[in-house]
Structure formats: C-alpha cells, structure tokens
Amino acid sequence: MESGAVTARTSTESARDIPEATVARLPVYLRALITLAEAGTTTCSSEELARAAGVNSAKLRKDLSYLGSYGTRGVGYDVNYLRYQIAREIGVTQDWPVVIVGIGNLGHALANYSGFRSRGFRVVALLDADPERQDEVVAGVDVRPFDDLEAIVGEQGVAIGVIATPAAAAQAVADRMVAAGITSILNFAPTVLAVGEGIDVRKVDLSIELQILAYHEQRKAAHDEEAS
Amino acid sequence: MESGAVTARTSTESARDIPEATVARLPVYLRALITLAEAGTTTCSSEELARAAGVNSAKLRKDLSYLGSYGTRGVGYDVNYLRYQIAREIGVTQDWPVVIVGIGNLGHALANYSGFRSRGFRVVALLDADPERQDEVVAGVDVRPFDDLEAIVGEQGVAIGVIATPAAAAQAVADRMVAAGITSILNFAPTVLAVGEGIDVRKVDLSIELQILAYHEQRKAAHDEEAS
DNA sequence: TAGATTGTTAATCGATTAACAATC
DNA sequence: TAGATTGTTAATCGATTAACAATC
Incomplete structure (x- = not known):
C-alpha cells in the first residue's frame, strides 16, 4: 500500500476502522450511486448496485457494513441516502x-x-x-x-x-x-x-498500467499457441 | 481485481503462475533498475533495489523468486541482467x-x-x-x-x-x-x-485517487482535534 | 574460512466469498 | 404471513513479513 497506515487511535463514533481495500472501493460505489440517481432510480438492491459498480454483491454488502446499517432488509438501499452517507464517510461533502x-x-x-x-x-x-x-x-x-x-x-x-x-x-x-x-x-x-x-x-x-496489460496479453498469446 | 483471472493452463516453462500483486510490482522494479543502470550502478542488493522501488526487501526477494533465481547469494543482482529478465517476463522486450x-x-x-x-x-x-x-x-x-x-x-x-x-x-x-x-x-x-x-x-x-487521499486526510484532521 | 546476501519457509495478516439468520 | 434482501458469520484464499538455511 502506498498510503500510510492509519495509526491506532482512541475509538470515537466516526473513527471506525475501515479496511484499505474497502476505502478504495467507496468512491466507486459513490460514482455508481450518482449515475443511478441521475437515471431517476430512488431505491436499489445490493445486487443492482454491485452490478453498476463492477463488484459482486457479497463484497458490496460487506464493504457497506463497515459504514453502518444504511439499508432495509427486504427492500434495499435508498439511493440518495446511501450516496450521502458514503460521501460523508469519504469526506467529500466538504470542499x-x-x-x-x-x-x-x-x-x-x-x-x-x-x-x-x-x-x-x-x-x-x-x-x-x-x-x-x-x-x-x-x-x-x-x-x-x-x-x-x-x-x-x-x-x-x-x-x-x-x-x-x-x-x-x-x-x-x-x-x-x-x-x-x-x-x-x-x-x-x-x-x-x-x-x-x-x-x-x-x-x-x-x-x-500498460505494462500490467502487456503481461497478461503475452500470456494470452502463449496460451493460444499452445492450444493450436 | 479489475483484470481477468488468468485461467488454468497446462504448465510450460515460461508459464509460471505469478500472483497478481507481484505482476503489478514488476514494472516498478523495472523502472528502479533502469534508474540504477542510468546512474552507472552495475550490481545491487535486494535491500538497495527495494529502497529504490519503495517496498521492503523481503517482498522484493519473494516477488523475484517467482521469476527464477537471478541473483547471487552473498553478492546481489546484476542490474542489467535482472532488468532484462523482468522486461522479458512482463513482455516489454517486444513492441x-x-x-x-x-x-x-x-x-x-x-x-x-x-x-x-x-x-x-x-x-x-x-x-x-x-x-x-x-x-x-x-x-x-x-x-x-x-x-x-x-x-x-x-x-x-x-x-x-x-x-x-x-x-x-x-x-x-x-x-x-x-x-x-x-x-x-x-x-x-x-x-x-x-x-x-x-x-x-x-x-x-x-x-x-483524490477521494482516497481525502478519506485519510479527513481522518488526520479528526485525529488532530482529538489530540488537542 | 568469514561475511554477506539470496531464496525459501512458515507464520501472520488481510481480503474475498458463500451461505444464511435476521428482519423488513 | 410469504417473499425479498440485508448484515454477519465463518471458511477460504491470497499477500505480507520475519527469520534463517543455503550458498556465493
């Protein structure tokens, strides 16, 4: 991880310990929620939001559970409410x-x-x-x-x-x-x-980023040769 | 992971299974080696290369071990040789x-x-x-x-x-x-x-990327307030 | 031989995922 | 109540790290 480790701190309500991998996905969820909101969607299930964000729904629910309980069982999430909660958690409600x-x-x-x-x-x-x-x-x-x-x-x-x-x-x-x-x-x-x-x-x-793609591309080519 | 999983394949000499996290760091090592070579360095230890790449040396050695044994115990790595081996593994010796x-x-x-x-x-x-x-x-x-x-x-x-x-x-x-x-x-x-x-x-x-920084920045601010 | 440093082991840590109890 | 979907558990998987035997 490039970013410095979050050091130990006394626990306060707003200072829950969110895993780095989750932090890195919160902006992705935020963007997906904004897109949904702009399309007029007011409620969505974890399944729908996960699809929009390109992750699986178990991971999404696990990630959101670190922030709190912002969904409703049997119903899903209120798009604007969840959007606000994630924005607040990331810190982008301020300037x-x-x-x-x-x-x-x-x-x-x-x-x-x-x-x-x-x-x-x-x-x-x-x-x-x-x-x-x-x-x-x-x-x-x-x-x-x-x-x-x-x-x-x-x-x-x-x-x-x-x-x-x-x-x-x-x-x-x-x-x-x-x-x-x-x-x-x-x-x-x-x-x-x-x-x-x-x-x-x-x-x-x-x-x-291009080099990482090249590595996989090279392996695809090697694989194709083997298969032929 | 965004990139597709490398699917199972029959093992051939060049198709070792390199973990995604390692693949993502190989270009970083390559860049560090190029910088060292340009500075006239011909040999380096895992400690030196790790410092130049911004990782710890245990991780570097573990990563390199997936490619093969390209170092010399007691001596270190030949900068140009290792540089070539990594470039070949990534696939950037071709165009x-x-x-x-x-x-x-x-x-x-x-x-x-x-x-x-x-x-x-x-x-x-x-x-x-x-x-x-x-x-x-x-x-x-x-x-x-x-x-x-x-x-x-x-x-x-x-x-x-x-x-x-x-x-x-x-x-x-x-x-x-x-x-x-x-x-x-x-x-x-x-x-x-x-x-x-x-x-x-x-x-x-x-x-x-900026939002991930903002999240940590917000927590630093919260922490400072607590401390004062 | 003595010193240095790799390559590997094994323990630990963190992330992912399926499954399901809780509950709307 | 019945159906739907969340939030959480626990198992699994992958990544990191310290320690050290191998060996130059």
Missing part, C-alpha cells in the same frame, strides 16, 4: 482545495478535469517553474510561479497537492509541498517519492 | 502497438507521454469521432476518424487500446474495440465497462 504543480499536457488535462470539482475538489492554484507558462490561464485559473506555493497553501489551507512534473523535479516539489504544510500527495511523475511519517502519497503511473 | 481513442486534454497528454515509447509501447493511431479534430497531428501521429478503428487494428495487429473519451462514449468504444480484435483495454473514462470473457480491462480514475 478540498487542491494545488497542481507542473502545467504540461497532463497538468492541463488535470486542471480541466470536471470530475474533480463535481466531487468536492477545488483547484485553487496551478504552479509551474517555467516563467513562460506563467502568463497562461488554464480552466479559468491563473498559472503562478512555483515559489508562490507556500503562500497559497498557507492562505487557502491546502492539504492535498498534485504533482504532474517530470520525474526529475518531483522529489524537490514534494519536499517543498510537505514543508509548506501539505500532507497528501497525488503523484503522476514516474518516480518513487520519499516522504516523512504521516504524509500520504498515492501514485498513478500510466506506463505501469 | 506493442497501441491505439488511443479520444483526443481531448487527456488523450493529448497520453499521446505525448514519452514513458510509453521507451517501454515497448508504440502509439500507432489516435482516433476521434469529432471531424474537427481529425486535421490535427499530435506527437507526430495523425488523428484519424474513429471509424478507421477496425482497419488499423487489423493491419497493425493491435491488441491494446486506450480509452480517453467522455464517460458517455466509453462503452460503445470498448464494444467496437473488442469487436475489432482488441483484448486489453486501459480505461480512463470514469465508468465501469462491461466486456466479455478473456478481455482485460484496467481502469485509471483520477478523481477516485
């Missing part, structure tokens, strides 16, 4: 200010990605070290010098940073982010970041 | 032609991503349904009409497709891809794809 560093192709794509704003994330700043890029306006947000990082993080209370720089720059950017007070980093640069205790890092690596 | 469908911001970023070409993937076509986009040349590749899909897949023997369209179009694109002969799909559209047996789908969802 999360986010900074993106590195405004290349990927940074542009991220800045323009509508899925962020619609899900509780607000891009408050786009930062780039290149002065040439600092005249641009992307997705309605000014590109600003990377050196403004500390000021912006302090003023806006930014906890989450996105790194979309080349690999060579990523560690230095992460260090500055952490020093400025950011405690969660989403890293698109193809490099392993070293960060201190209590800092969560998640990594998205486009070429790694 | 994989890839098509990308949907040339918006994300499609542009993907087409320009150098990490593909350097790791055995060759973007042979960029496809978009919008005739306005079909005049563009992105990263040296012409954007072509989506309807050319079948011809291109057939001519070039494309097995892997990348979907970077809006969510609403993704399922139709996936259906056409599968009908054309593609058997592995990397999906960036925020929707669950329904595909038949034997088709591997991996999904990258930018907003889901």
Whole structure:
C-alpha cells in the first residue's frame, strides 16, 4: 500500500476502522450511486448496485457494513441516502482545495478535469517553474510561479497537492509541498517519492498500467499457441 | 481485481503462475533498475533495489523468486541482467502497438507521454469521432476518424487500446474495440465497462485517487482535534 | 574460512466469498 | 404471513513479513 497506515487511535463514533481495500472501493460505489440517481432510480438492491459498480454483491454488502446499517432488509438501499452517507464517510461533502504543480499536457488535462470539482475538489492554484507558462490561464485559473506555493497553501489551507512534473523535479516539489504544510500527495511523475511519517502519497503511473496489460496479453498469446 | 483471472493452463516453462500483486510490482522494479543502470550502478542488493522501488526487501526477494533465481547469494543482482529478465517476463522486450481513442486534454497528454515509447509501447493511431479534430497531428501521429478503428487494428495487429473519451462514449468504444480484435483495454473514462470473457480491462480514475487521499486526510484532521 | 546476501519457509495478516439468520 | 434482501458469520484464499538455511 502506498498510503500510510492509519495509526491506532482512541475509538470515537466516526473513527471506525475501515479496511484499505474497502476505502478504495467507496468512491466507486459513490460514482455508481450518482449515475443511478441521475437515471431517476430512488431505491436499489445490493445486487443492482454491485452490478453498476463492477463488484459482486457479497463484497458490496460487506464493504457497506463497515459504514453502518444504511439499508432495509427486504427492500434495499435508498439511493440518495446511501450516496450521502458514503460521501460523508469519504469526506467529500466538504470542499478540498487542491494545488497542481507542473502545467504540461497532463497538468492541463488535470486542471480541466470536471470530475474533480463535481466531487468536492477545488483547484485553487496551478504552479509551474517555467516563467513562460506563467502568463497562461488554464480552466479559468491563473498559472503562478512555483515559489508562490507556500503562500497559497498557507492562505487557502491546502492539504492535498498534485504533482504532474517530470520525474526529475518531483522529489524537490514534494519536499517543498510537505514543508509548506501539505500532507497528501497525488503523484503522476514516474518516480518513487520519499516522504516523512504521516504524509500520504498515492501514485498513478500510466506506463505501469500498460505494462500490467502487456503481461497478461503475452500470456494470452502463449496460451493460444499452445492450444493450436 | 479489475483484470481477468488468468485461467488454468497446462504448465510450460515460461508459464509460471505469478500472483497478481507481484505482476503489478514488476514494472516498478523495472523502472528502479533502469534508474540504477542510468546512474552507472552495475550490481545491487535486494535491500538497495527495494529502497529504490519503495517496498521492503523481503517482498522484493519473494516477488523475484517467482521469476527464477537471478541473483547471487552473498553478492546481489546484476542490474542489467535482472532488468532484462523482468522486461522479458512482463513482455516489454517486444513492441506493442497501441491505439488511443479520444483526443481531448487527456488523450493529448497520453499521446505525448514519452514513458510509453521507451517501454515497448508504440502509439500507432489516435482516433476521434469529432471531424474537427481529425486535421490535427499530435506527437507526430495523425488523428484519424474513429471509424478507421477496425482497419488499423487489423493491419497493425493491435491488441491494446486506450480509452480517453467522455464517460458517455466509453462503452460503445470498448464494444467496437473488442469487436475489432482488441483484448486489453486501459480505461480512463470514469465508468465501469462491461466486456466479455478473456478481455482485460484496467481502469485509471483520477478523481477516485483524490477521494482516497481525502478519506485519510479527513481522518488526520479528526485525529488532530482529538489530540488537542 | 568469514561475511554477506539470496531464496525459501512458515507464520501472520488481510481480503474475498458463500451461505444464511435476521428482519423488513 | 410469504417473499425479498440485508448484515454477519465463518471458511477460504491470497499477500505480507520475519527469520534463517543455503550458498556465493
């Protein structure tokens, strides 16, 4: 797991211990519920929701059981109620200010990605070290010098940073982010970041995903040859 | 797991059964080895490689043991030899032609991503349904009409497709891809794809990654309050 | 031979799944 | 009450990790 372990804490009502695998699926369920709600569905069974989310229904029910008892036996789940409960549990009923560093192709794509704003994330700043890029306006947000990082993080209370720089720059950017007070980093640069205790890092690596597909593809080909 | 289960097969020398969790880490090790090689390192211990890859050394050795015995006790691993063995196992010593469908911001970023070409993937076509986009040349590749899909897949023997369209179009694109002969799909559209047996789908969802960070961030905040 | 480090074992931990009692 | 579906149990499966024998 890339994300730091949740350390032991005194139990309070809202601090149940939800397994990492479940946490990673909650956003998938949330998206499925939003789709159902938009289609006018008001109630759904675990079977229906599981199908929409691409998991089996036993896993879905087990996952939801960590949040509480939000369904009705014999009936199913109220789509909007469950949607709210999951959103609250994830923390996306509140607004999360986010900074993106590195405004290349990927940074542009991220800045323009509508899925962020619609899900509780607000891009408050786009930062780039290149002065040439600092005249641009992307997705309605000014590109600003990377050196403004500390000021912006302090003023806006930014906890989450996105790194979309080349690999060579990523560690230095992460260090500055952490020093400025950011405690969660989403890293698109193809490099392993070293960060201190209590800092969560998640990594998205486009070429790694393709390589995993290639591995299975290669085995399919080997299998086909055997069969013929 | 998103990717389809590897089905039972008669055992041949090259068809060892490698756990999914290990398969997902092999590209990380490969990247770390490339970085070490570029820095001039010729030999490394499991401890060093593990540090570079961001895992612990017991896990690394266990993972490598599924591939064979490529290290030397008391010495460590030859960087270039291990690099080749992992690349061969993943299947990236060969060239994989890839098509990308949907040339918006994300499609542009993907087409320009150098990490593909350097790791055995060759973007042979960029496809978009919008005739306005079909005049563009992105990263040296012409954007072509989506309807050319079948011809291109057939001519070039494309097995892997990348979907970077809006969510609403993704399922139709996936259906056409599968009908054309593609058997592995990397999906960036925020929707669950329904595909038949034997088709591997991996999904990258930018907003889901941020939501997982938000969950942990929320808990950190709750924890801090308790402590004060 | 002595020191170092791999490859493997076995214990532990966490995730998945089927089955079904509880209950609407 | 009868039918439906949740929430939970318990079994199984897969992944992680520490420890160490094998061996360079």
